[in-house]
Amino acid sequence: xxxxxxxxxxRDIMPEDQPYWYYVRDRARHLAELAGFERIDVPIFEATELxxxxxxxxxxxxxxEMYSFTDRGGRQLTLRPEFTxxxxxxxxxxxxRVRLQPVKLYTFGPTFRYDRPQRGRYRQFTxxxxxxxxxxxxxxxxxxxxxxxxxxxxxxxxxxxFQLNSTGCPQCKPGYVAVLKEYYAGHEDEICxxxxxxxxxxxxRVLDCKAKQCQPIIAGAPHxxxxxxxxCAEHFATLREYLDLLDRSYTINHxxxxxxxxxxxxxxxxxxxxxxxxxxxxxxxxYDGLAELLGGPPTPGVGFGSGLERIIMVMKELNVEVPPLxxxxxxxxxxxxxxxxxxxxxxxxxxxxxxxxxLAFGERGLKNQLREAGKRGVRxxxxxxxxxxAAGTATVRDMEAGEQTSVELAWLVEWLKARV
RNA sequence: GUGGGUGUGGCCUAAUGGUUAAGGCACCUGGUUGUGGCCCAGGAGAUUGUGGGUUCGAAUCCCAUCACUCACCCCA
Numbered sequence: 458x459x460x461x462x463x464x465x466x467x468r469d470i471m472p473e474d475q476p477y478w479y480y481v482r483d484r485a486r487h488l489a490e491l492a493g494f495e496r497i498d499v500p501i502f503e504a505t506e507l508x509x510x511x512x513x514x515x516x517x518x519x520x521x522e523m524y525s526f527t528d529r530g531g532r533q534l535t536l537r538p539e540f541t542x543x544x545x546x547x548x549x550x551x552x553x554r555v556r557l558q559p560v561k562l563y564t565f566g567p568t569f570r571y572d573r574p575q576r577g578r579y580r581q582f583t584x585x586x587x588x589x590x591x592x593x594x595x596x597x598x599x600x601x602x603x604x605x606x607x608x609x610x611x612x613x614x615x616x617x618x619f620q621l622n623s624t625g626c627p628q629c630k631p632g633y634v635a636v637l638k639e640y641y642a643g644h645e646d647e648i649c650x651x652x653x654x655x656x657x658x659x660x661x662r663v664l665d666c667k668a669k670q671c672q673p674i675i676a677g678a679p680h681x682x683x684x685x686x687x688x689c690a691e692h693f694a695t696l697r698e699y700l701d702l703l704d705r706s707y708t709i710n711h712x713x714x715x716x717x718x719x720x721x722x723x724x725x726x727x728x729x730x731x732x733x734x735x736x737x738x739x740x741x742x743x744y745d746g747l748a749e750l751l752g753g754p755p756t757p758g759v760g761f762g763s764g765l766e767r768i769i770m771v772m773k774e775l776n777v778e779v780p781p782l783x784x785x786x787x788x789x790x791x792x793x794x795x796x797x798x799x800x801x802x803x804x805x806x807x808x809x810x811x812x813x814x815x816l817a818f819g820e821r822g823l824k825n826q827l828r829e830a831g832k833r834g835v836r837x838x839x840x841x842x843x844x845x846x847a848a849g850t851a852t853v854r855d856m857e858a859g860e861q862t863s864v865e866l867a868w869l870v871e872w873l874k875a876r877v
Numbered sequence: 878g879u880g881g882g883u884g885u886g887g888c889c890u891a892a893u894g895g896u897u898a899a900g901g902c903a904c905c906u907g908g909u910u911g912u913g914g915c916c917c918a919g920g921a922g923a924u925u926g927u928g929g930g931u932u933c934g935a936a937u938c939c940c941a942u943c944a945c946u947c948a949c950c951c952c953a
Contacts, residue, residue, distance in 0.1 A: 462943095462944070462945095465944080465945090516951095517950075517951050517952075518951085518952080521878075521950095521951090522951085522952085539952095539953085568953075570951095570952075570953085572950095572951075572952075573878080573879090573948095573949090573950090574945090574946085575946075575947060575948070575949095576946080576947070576948095577953080578951095578952075578953075579953090582953060583953085584953060585953095651950075662951095665951090667949085667950085715952090717952095732953090733947080733948090734947085734948060734949085735951090735952070735953075737952070737953065738953070739953075740952075740953065762953065763953065764952090764953030765953085766953075767953060768953090790911095790912090792911060822910095822911075822912095823911045823912050823913095824911080824912060824913075825906095825913095826912090826913090827911095827912050827913040827914095828912095828913050828914085829913085830913065831913035831914055832913080832914090838912085838913080840911080840912075842911055843911090844911085852911095852912090854912075854913085856913070856914085859913090859914090861912085
């Protein structure tokens with residue numbers, strides 16, 4: 458056992474996995490920019506208070522999953538458990554309300570939750586995050602959902618399953634909560650311990666309880682969609698109409714309530730197989746009250762976060778191929794001190810000409826150097842020895858064909874550039 | 878935070894409680910002087926996660942601990 462190990466729930470992303478990461482980030486970036494989203498980067502840590510308020514006391518994230526610490530100046534800070542609170546903070550702090558509205562932002566980065574790790578869940582994970590701030594049009598909800606959809610589709614996901622619900626707004630949510638509580642009052646002794654607690658702290662969460670005994674109760678529970686105010690009902694109906702218009706199928710999920718406090722109206726998740734017991738690769742929704750809650754001007758917002766580790770896990774499950782990362786296709790072998798000097802000059806000239814090249818280190822036999830060239834997977838091995846130097850040439854070996862040709866040193870860079 | 882499973886060279890795997898912990902992949906060297914891959918030969922690499930205990934004797938049994946893993950809660 459090595460003396461030092463990764464902290465629990467963290468991972469090393471090895472070179473052989475990097476092609477997935479490059480590809481996914483590139484696709485996400487491309488699609489976001491196509492839709493007019495601009496990149497923003499916010500700090501990895503923020504004031505603890507921001508998340509406590511923004512995400513909400515009483516949520517699991519705030520109650521037991523935050524990586525919090527006190528810095529040397531006595532400030533209470535927390536590694537971000539999600540992006541939205543920080544992005545909204547940046548919107549307010551940088552006075553982005555004076556910009557052309559809405560402001561459409563995307564970002565990537567590590568995110569932290571102190572959870573017990575399992576398949577598809579890590580303490581440090583990576584999110585792709587998208588937000589539209591300053592727009593209440595259901596078309597904004599649609600845009601955000603389309604981006605998620607198109608990203609997964611372009612990454613090779615099949616049978617996309619969108620789960621959709623509305624959680625109402627401060628106008629209608631309390632009324633529904635009252636109805637729900639009343640309904641549950643009649644089943645007090647049939648539900649699980651956790652749900653009894655949930656009824657007090659965050660009543661909507663009883664709806665996604667997984668305990669067996671609670672299932673029949675949930676099945677008979679009133680639907681929030683039947684209790685939305687006119688505004689929320691219209692918003693939801695319009696969003697559905699738009700989704701239908703664009704042929705994006707979704708499932709109305711009355712039990713989808715999401716774990717964070719700030720959601721209003723639209724909530725959605727994207728489910729996928731292959732990520733262990735978790736099902737969501739993406740979760741998001743509308744949060745019209747969040748900016749105000751954080752001390753900013755009233756600003757409607759909608760967005761989502763998507764976990765890249767889970768995306769990549771699904772891609773591997775589906776055997777999605779990703780393009781390989783570029784690497785040199787030339788290897789410079791040399792025999793003798795004079796040849797090594799020439800190799801040094803050449804490797805530099807090649808790279809200046811934008812031709813990737815490996816240099817053989819040390820002083821070794823040709824056999825040894827060619828073996829390395831083979832293992833590095835290059836197309837051409839350039840051999841510089843006494844004979845070549847005397848003739849002012851290099852021997853270029855095509856490693857695939859096994860054929861060699863003599864090329865004048867003066868032309869070598871050009872010769873290789875034309876072929877790689 | 879709760880529960881189950883698992884820890885043997887870099888990776889994968891073997892070893893009825895009984896010699897010096899075995900093999901494969903990968904790695905290194907060589908198979909004559911300047912030619913890779915295939916093949917052959919050889920080499921290096923492990924105080925069996927750690928710490929205790931039982932035993933004449935422990936990779937193997939027991940306890941603890943750490944880690945990994947799967948699941949619950951919840952989420953990405």
